[in-house]
Amino acid sequence: MFLEFKKEVERVLKEALEKASYEYKGVDLEESEHADLASRIAFSLARPYKKSPAIIAEDIVNHLAIPVENTLIADAVAVGPYINFFVNDSFLQKTLQAITGEIAPPEEKREKIILEHTSANPDGPLHIGHLRNAIIGDVLVRVLKRAGYEVETQYYLNDMGRQIAVVVWGAERLAYDETKKADHAVADVYIAANRMLEENSELLDEVGELMRRYEAGNEEVVQKYEAAVQKCLSGIQTSFERLNIQQVVFVWESEFARRGAVKEVIEELKQKGDIKREGAAILLQLEGIEKALVIQRTDGTSLYTTRDLAYHRWKGKNCDRVIDVFGKDHELVSQQLAKALELLGVKSPEFVIFAFVSLPSGSLSTRAGRYISADELMEKIEEQAYTEVDKRRSDLDESKKREIARKVGIGALRYDMVKVSPDKHIVFDFDDALDIEKKGAPFIQYSHARAYSILRAAEEKGYAVSEDYNAALLKEPSEIELIRKLSKLGNIIEEASANLKVHQVAKSARELAETFNLFYKDCPVLTAEAELRKSRLALVDCALIGLRDVLDVLGIEAPDEM
C-alpha cells in the first residue's frame, strides 16, 4: 500500500509545483521519522529562485490540492524546508485489507533470471565461506521470485578439475570412511592425498597421468571421476536441505567440454579477440585489464576460466538476466568473464560479490583441512538452540523441543549470514555464532510465536478472526506504527530486488518484529472491549502473516510457539 501512497504524493506534489510555476527535476521524496513521506525539494529550488527553502516549502504547501475523497493522504505540512506528508485512515484500512497472504503478489511476470550461487568444488563438505554464498544467493532468489521474476537457480559443478583427480587418486589408495557423511568422507581422502603428494612429489606424475587419461576420454577414469563427484554432491545436497536452501539445478562442467562448447568459445575468441600465443598456449588480451587471460594451456588442455566462459555463454543465451553470487577472490575473474562475453556478443552477468569469511586463525582452506564445515556448525547451533528451548519450555515434549530448536538454530545461522552487507569481511567466531539467545532470527521468530499465541488463545475463547471489523478503532500509536510497517513490506522486496541487497530485508524483518513487540506490550487484545478486540485480532492476524512472510523471504521457518 505504501507504493500507492508514494505515487499519489508524487502526483499531488508535481501538480502543486506546476501550479506555483516552479521548474523541477525530481520531487526528492524520502522516508522519514517525522512523516510518512517527506520531500526535500525546497532545498534544490532555493538557489535558482533566490528564496529560502522554508519559504519555498511553505509556498508549495499552499498550492497543494489534496483530494477530498478517494485519497491516501491525510495531510501535508511544511516544517522548515521540509514538506511532510501523512497517511490517512483509509490508507491504514486498505493496508490491512490487502494483507491476505504473500507480500506483493507479483501481478505481471518479469524477465527470466538464471542465478548462480555456491558452486563449491566437490572435494569436500560446504564450509562457512560457502555458507555465506549459499545463503546470500538463496535469499536473493526468494526476493527476486517475490518481485515477480522467473528464477532458475544453478550450481556450477566443477567436476573435472585437478582436485577431483586428487580425490580419485586418493580413493584408489585409501578407502572412504563409509560411516561418515559422504562429503566428509571425500574430504578426508582429499586432505590425506594432498599430504601424501606433498611429502612425495614423484607421485604427482600419477595424478598428471589420471588427468591426461580423463581428458582423453578414458571411460574407466571418467567413471571414477563421476563417482567421486556424485558421492560428494549427495552430501552437499543433504546440507542444502538442512539449510533450507531452495531447489538448485546442478550443472556439470564436463557437459560443456563434451558438447564441444569450450572449443567453440576458443575458436570464436581467436577470431574476435586480441590473441597472443606463447608456444601452444593461447592468451587473450582484454580491454582495460592489464593481465592477459590464458584460455588454453601449453599442453592444449582447457582451463577453468575458459570452461566457465562456455557455461556463461550458454546461460546468457537462455535467459534475460544472469546473476552470479561470487566471492571476492573471483572478482578479477568476473571482470574478465564479463569482458570476454562482451566480445562474444553475449550479455554479461550481474555480480553480487561478497567479502571473505575467515577464521581467527587465518583463511579457510579445504585442501589443508582448515575449515569449519557447515554440518558441524548446524549441528552445534541446533544443540545450542535446544538448550535454550529446554531452559524455557520444559513443558513441551521432546520432539516439539527438537523441532523448535531446529527452526531457531538454522534461522539464527541464516540471519547471521545475511544481516551484514556483503562488502564486509567476516571473521568467524564459533562462540559468537552459537550465542543465539539475543540473535536476530529468534527475536523475529519470537514475535511470530507471540502473535500466534494470541490467535490460539482467541480461538479457545471463541473469538474468531473475521473480516468484519472497524480499522478506524486502531488509534494507538503502536497500532498505527505496526500498520505502517506492514504497508512497507512490498516496498522492501521491490527495493531489495532492484539493488540486489538482501541485508536490507533482514533489517526490515527485525524492525517489523520490534514494532509488533511494542504493540504487544501496549495493546491488550483478548481483554479489550468487543469491537476493539475484533479490530486488534485482525491486526494480529495481519502481523502474523507479515512476519511469517518476511521470515520466509529470508528462508527462516516460523515456529508457532517457542
Next chain:
RNA sequence: GGGCCCGUAGCGCAGUAUGGAUAGCGCGUAGGCCUCCUAAGCCUGAGGUCGUGGGUUCAAAUCCCACCGGGCCCGCCA
C-alpha cells in the same frame, strides 16, 4: 608496486548508490518492569574527533584528492 573492497560507541554492525531534520541498532555495561495474550520481551542511563588531513558546498559519515591501517586479487590453480 597496481586494481578492487572495508575502516562509524568497548565489541559486532546499519546509514554512503540519490549530500539535508538531534548519526541509528544489537551485544556488553548501570538500573527499572512479570496478580495482565510467552520476560528469547519492554523502558531509562552511560558510551561517538563517523581512520587521519585537506578540498567542494548554504549543508559532508555520504562527493573529490592525499595519506594511514586491514582484506581480496594480480597469465597457463579452481
